[in-house]
Amino acid sequence: MDIRDFVKKQESALKKYRRVYKILDFLTISLVLFTLMFLLNMDKVFAMMTTFEVRAGTSYDLAGISIAFENVALALISAFMALILTFLIHRRDDRTGILLLVEEKYPNLQEKLRTAYDNRETDNIIVNDLLNIVSSGISKVQSSAFLKRRRLTLGLILILASASTLGIIMSNDIHTDFNPEDVITLLEDAGLLPQDEDTSGDLYDITDEGSDDDGSGTEDLTGETAIIVVEGTEVDLTLPPGTGTGFSNQQEAEEADEDFDQSSPYEISIISSQAYYEELPEGYESVIKSYFEEMAKN
Template structure:
């Protein structure tokens, strides 16, 4: 009966401690999530979804949820915050020893149920584990120890096993983050910068500015203007008639009145002088030579 009491007590305390550890993990996850959310809201990080082509069409819209309205960018931000919080908890758990070593402290060992109970109740120090390990022994000393410990554990309260310091830290962080978030939501006070402002400082979203080709309108550019007429494309074996038809040198008014005008053959002019100036005003700098080279190559390959 005594052995059964110790086993029942151990299983009960083990269940209580697992439940408490789950509460600790949830509170720490909530605290980290609220702190990250506070940072994201203060620095207007939700505007980053306007810059992502995949999420930009959903910005400003909300799903059809009865009695509840929330924007898609808030949902996206919530999932990202949760993902980052889980990642932080996982990294901290895996690198706990390295973190304690960096601050020159010894990392606490993973304690079992007997360790937690004995730490909370010093009178059971080393007695509970010894009695539990020797619960099947017929030795008189072991039996008396088991009987004594079984009597002492009747005064153990499960609420005393709660790590109040760890719980206080998590609750304090949650309350502080909630207060600051409420202050931001009610006053609208945020940082004067946003992801869009930072991105605008870098042209084309890159750190390096592309080279700008300046158009030089001085007389030094006269050498780049072609002085010869472009060649006429001709297919092999095909004759092209390049004679002008009668009356080509006369305007419409002169043809109606029957006046005679002497035909003046045209001279080769650079393409810039025959094109609309409005076109070149809107043409980006540096593209004139590219367009000229393109049509010259087309003419050569024809």
Template structure:
């Protein structure tokens, strides 16, 4: 009896794994077709022209049995499949998985708690366990593995797949593509004046002129700029020869321009005796008379 209940649970677990694999495949296919249809519609093949590594391969054709495929199309297929694989794996990694016993007990209330208890105690041999396992085996005969199949989920994936295939067929038949693509977005990004970009700088040419939009130079050569400091308008126009230009009194260091007046010259002042002490003994009178003659002249 223990072996029989194990076979019943293993059969339902095997069917449950197959259905889960079918869910993964249906989700992966639907996600892949939707992403690929969006990539084709939004001209995402131009992204290979924006990458220097792939630019030499654009336009190349590869032979596939029965047809040829362009490099851009092959690249979009690989890109869409990679993204769809990541999204599907992330979605099922976070999903809560129920075992076959839990699903059977949800679908068949008569087996609730009984099937799990019988399976957990299948190795015990007593009259109570044998009676429980026997009753569970009888009540589980109407159980079919098809009850585990989530038909609503498969129907949703099927509708999404049909929508993506229809969109791809319409684009292939009419050649319709969105008016905006990666190349257009690249041009828009290049025109955005990001801080620190070269478009915000004014280059000074050798002849003293400036390059760029002349309208942006009106602040340099037009009316003098005015700023407001403590409620007062201050003209920033620098006069010729103005030196270092405008400096705020709060930021600059104060300069002490006061001068100390020297004493009035005293005509009666006499020379210091140190002058005579430094002269040689034998030449003192000669040098003194020489300078006195110079003073008289």
């Protein structure tokens, strides 16, 4: 077997196994983090944040299942944190090459495999003899020997346990007594978080300036001309006298003497209408007349 083909094959298999380990660790860490945040009521934090307070309380429909916005946000945060932790855990995996792993698994190839691989381009009797010995040894190497079955089994068990625990907690809506608002308050008191600025002083204080004169609160809208300038044009806001009864003096209105002539009394009676004589169908005048006369009697 050619040593270069052997190394490429084993490196490809090792990358697949390491990718599986990373996925298992990522899923386990994500489920654990999401479970902890759900138990600690971290979903209430979004209602206290200006950016997400509009979204708080909403939900999304996925395949007939309603998922709260807070749970989606917690899942994304858990995934992001799990991605960072997984990267930190496996950051040194690539430093261990396939040659060292093969030599650890197969002690008879120790030092020989690396020496033969480093001198694979050299052509002499000693190197050729070493390559023949190594080739016969690597023919017995199996890629499955680099799969850590115990770690794979443990990862699957942790995922199943975490998923089951999370399902029970969410279905029963189990929470602890922890309140995120208390933590935020402590951080603000410690100066680790900026406190909300007091904007009450920015409100304009509206006072009744018109009551300084006589306390009546009335203004002479028809007196001296009031002029304002709008986009370079002077606009007269004065109301001319007599325009509209809404600005009349209430006292003068009460003192005004209005004379009315009382109409003469008359006897209330029923007067039949003569309208049925106008444009009546020919031949039906007597019938219509008798109908209205009966109606007038009733």
